[in-house]
Amino acid sequence: MNILFMASEAFPFIKTGGLADVAGALPRALMKRGHSVHLIVPAYQSLLARIRAGEVPSVALKLTTTLTLEGERVALWRTRLPGTRVTVWLVDIPAFSERSGNPYTGLDGRDWPDNHQRFFRFCQAAVAVATNRAGLNWSADLVHANDWQCGMACWLLRQTPSAPPSVFTIHNLAYHGLFSQPALYDLGLPDTLWQPDYLEFYGQLSFIKAGLVFAHRLTTVSPGYAREIQTPDMGHGLDGLLRARHDDLSGILNGIDTEVWHPGRDRYLATPYNQHRLQRKSLNTADLRKQLGLTMITEQPLVGFVGRMVAQKGLDLLLAVLPEYLQKSALQLVVLGKGDPHYEQAFAKLALTFPDTVSVTLGYDEALAHRIEAGADLFLMPSLFEPCGLNQLYSLRYGALPLVHAVGGLGDTVVDEGNPVRDNGFCFHRPQPDALSAALSRALEMYEKDTSAWRQRQRNAMGGDYSWNQSAAAYDQLYQKTLSSV
Template sequence: MQKILFATSEVHPLIKTGGLADVAASLPRALLKLGHDVKIILPAYASVMQKLTTGVKEVAQLHVDGRILSIKQTRLPGSRVTVLLVDIPEFSARDGNPYCGQDGTDWFDNHKRFYLFAKAAELIALDQAQLEWRPTIVHCNDWQTGLIPALLSLHPERPATVFTIHNLAYRGLFPYQAFEELQLPSGFWHHERIEFYGQMSFMKGGLAFADFITTVSPSYANEIQQPEFGCGLDGLMRYRSDSLAGILNGIDMDEWNPGSDAHISVNFNRRTLGNKVKNKLALQEELGLTLDERLPLLGFVGRLVDQKGIDLILAQMPQLLSTPCQLVILGSGFPHYEAALTEIANTHPGRVSVTIGYNESFAHRIEASSDIFLMPSLFEPCGLNQLYSLRYGTLPVVHAVGGLRDTVFEQQGEAVDEHANGFVFEHPTPELLFAAIERALATYEHPARWKQLQLNAMSKDFSWDLSAQQYVAIYDKLA
């Protein structure tokens, strides 16, 4: 049995800005199910403490850089996983999301905030919090936890460290003055350590110092070793390739289950797939779209940013609107994308619906109601929405990168093989995206073939069980 300290800056349902929160909720539960002892360590954000009105107790106090930090303990809602909350005023006394204020600007002291969080994790990992619990593995996630392996490297008698890259593009960059302010060891300021072209990179701290590195799909593990996707860190990734593995994320198969989903209008499964269309009719009515069960409905849920290929969707919008289909979009991001999509919805009522923001229940309804799901991402470390789509018999149209390449497969030839479950384009151009959509729409006109693709999609097991076993195999080699 391994004792795992799982360090993360967000975890669902306590706090979420992206897919990391889902992983941080599901993987520890899967590890617990396999018989391991897991504790999540998380900053005690103001919004988190407001949600946890009961079941929280102080279990330790840590002396960090002349300050006393309170460590509180609770359970992750809906699970038996212990959560350790580090009460740092720079987290607990602020509104806004974990990384930026309400105006979208990064907090000016993020380097200090996540350094203090890393120090707390370091001391707990070394059992200096008197919790009578010493982990064998410290599992860190993304740049916010990147200093933890670096700090632990200073201690000969330390737990093994694993660092998971969820998105290499967010490197946690800060000026040299921040490095000086934190008074980190001078030896850390080196191009083989955390120095990155004259700046400090928290992400690089994790990559350089962790005993083992994972990322969230096999294809992404290969891609980040190349300049195109390596974000300036591809040389380090190639250097560490013997200690690098790609493990696909799973999904919460209970939370995302069309057979029992409380968010959708009509439940369905592989045997009652005919009920899926009732969700489409309900969503069409909810959004004021033309009621037509045969009209293919295309869905998109995600951030409206360059990475997600929004410009590809916009570039081929005239062609898309010339075909008989409807489009539903949910997301927020760059103002110019929000404005452009909203304008299209306003000029095409009955055909296009755009909702700016994010709503978990609405996301479930889009997944259940759509026939086709668009994911033309320029890069996608793993991707979760294509997995949700497959679970709901909604066939994805994806760019062949990262986890999309590893999970969505297009049929070759006329016959539908058992692996075919979507539509794939190889290069991120508007023309190739539209060609893939056209192939999907053409296939939709053949109900028997379409249903077989749906059944293929819904039969795949995307639970965390296999992924958790792969992580445990890595832990066992290290500890």
């Protein structure tokens, strides 16, 4: 079938979170299953600049057509996903291509005030492509829209005669795409949408509700998260709507790009290794310690964290627990991330307090992220909630045993049952410091006293299949089911 895959970011073009990894990998996996997949992404200024500067290898830009939507000129640039046959359309409006900065926020960290207009226009352009009104001689059999930035496309498709059906994926329900009521009129939307059954959400306009209400099928990125978001505790005010659409909601676990994340062929590593040559992993640990200026004490396990520095990631739990272990010289800590200044400052202070055993790098560095996975013995993900999580999958692949709060996709992928044949990490089940500390103590005790059990968990972890193959097959079945029901 012809699939139009909509996303507000896609790796390696532009990335702020896990959505970009999904949008850069799932279309490729679907192509391998015989589908024609076109990816459509906003033409951010930084994205165009990177392509033109050759920073995204082996791709070129071609201006293909120009549309007029609501009196505004919209250009469509054509390129492709590097290393694939996936066609990529970049939607060029001035609010995207003539504005530097984060895709969603300004330099002050606040949302761009015209986000409702920017992403509504993006949705209009996507619908024009999907319905062959963009002059591209291509139309979609199905549109796969992702997160709130693409939600309005699901409503627009419902208003368009003979339009294809849509599948809408929730990557993180905490982000609704909320705007004030005047945004409804700015966009020329009908008053009938301003009610709780449609797009009104406690006095605000919700873009994500457009996807949740009007898409033909809903998915989220793990079976566990699909169950959790139907509860008041995890539903962010939308649990009633999601329970009402229970029969249309599926949880499909994300995969990872196993060519990019391959410890045996990772270009960023000093020493390649695999589950049969696990002893070589320690050479990467030594290399990481040297790179980051940590004391070369091999008896101490190296513990890693890579991620956004926001409350969701359980950073308050880490800050409550880690100082005690660092004071006892029980571990070394490597942190890579950026986010809330409060957390950035707290971890920077931790590095100043323990300069020989803690390294904190603020920002994002792809090479360092790979080296942390390869060098870490233990990887921390104490998230308060986690729709799927990708870093635990990278960690499993690299034998850096994940220690997780067993929620969402973390609980679906990390096994800690006391079964040596299946266990591949460590879990705790209450988002409290004492629960995290108990799991960490248990992991450190195994590392110190039971090398054979530790090695077995590493082999179990590295022996799993974390590719997109199974996930793409599940999406394939869902697409077929969607088409047969409309």
